[in-house]
Amino acid sequence: MSQEVIFKNMVDSIVNLDEEKALELANKAIKDGMNLMDVVERGYAAGIREVGELWEEGEFFLPELMRGAEIMQKCLDLIIPHLKKGSEDISKGKVVIATIEGDIHSIGKTIVGTMLRAYGFEVHDLGADVPAEKIVDVAVEINADIIGVSALLTTTMFGQKKIIEILKERNLLDRFKVILGGAPVTGSWVTECNADGFAENAIDAVKLVKSLLNK
């Protein structure tokens, strides 16, 4: 079976809310030594985005959206320990990552954090619905290099800007690079926030962090 067909089956398993199939495909991908980041991005993440579109079109209702996210999370729980296997022992830099206050979307942020870990960065994942002040406090406490902030809602993305404002108030702007992510984030939003960059997926997030730290 070609990779494209396998990815398509993964997308379908999420869209059809077929947990058994989704987990079976994830287990097989691990066993067959597939590139698991591709599996996450091109398979399961593509599937949950399609679920989101169906929900927007009124084809799916909230319980179906939640069920899709639950299946996606179970697949991630299965895959993540195997992604970590590739991680290196020497830290290339410290990253604090969180989803901003008021926003419970955690899947994309978790994927980015996991991917950064797999590439040797020390990642402190604070979870979802985290106040901007707390994110900055932890970054100071652990002497982070990068602050990564995720927002999936147009209403919560203003919290990303708040991070920069807090850093400015505390004279800490030069101490950290701030990167943003989440479906509503665009280049112009990054400019407006005065942030250091954004990435549309976990692979680009690793490239971005590497280039900002020049490592």
Ligand code: B12
């Ligand atoms: C799954 C999902 C949920 C799940 C979340 C489960 C969880 N634990 O995360 C549940 C069902 C709980 C949910 C709830 C809600 N949701 Co919702 N949800 C989605 C959905 C379908 C997919 C999000 C997702 O996981 N995508 C897959 C991941 C892999 O992609 P990603 O998040 O974009 O992350 C990637 C990149 O953005 C980037 N990235 C992400 N974070 C970061 C951070 C950094 C630092 C970097 C560099 C990069 C980066 O890399 C990631 C990996 O590729 C989206 C639709 C969409 N198109 O995004 C709607 C969506 C985000 N939800 C939406 C809404 C409205 C809601 C609710 C308000 C619904 C309701 N009425 O209750 C609530 C919100 C509650 C709250 N306060 O947060 C809307 C938002 C609309 C808007 N304009 O604001 C969307 C866009 C759906 C839609 N089309 O209308 N949701």
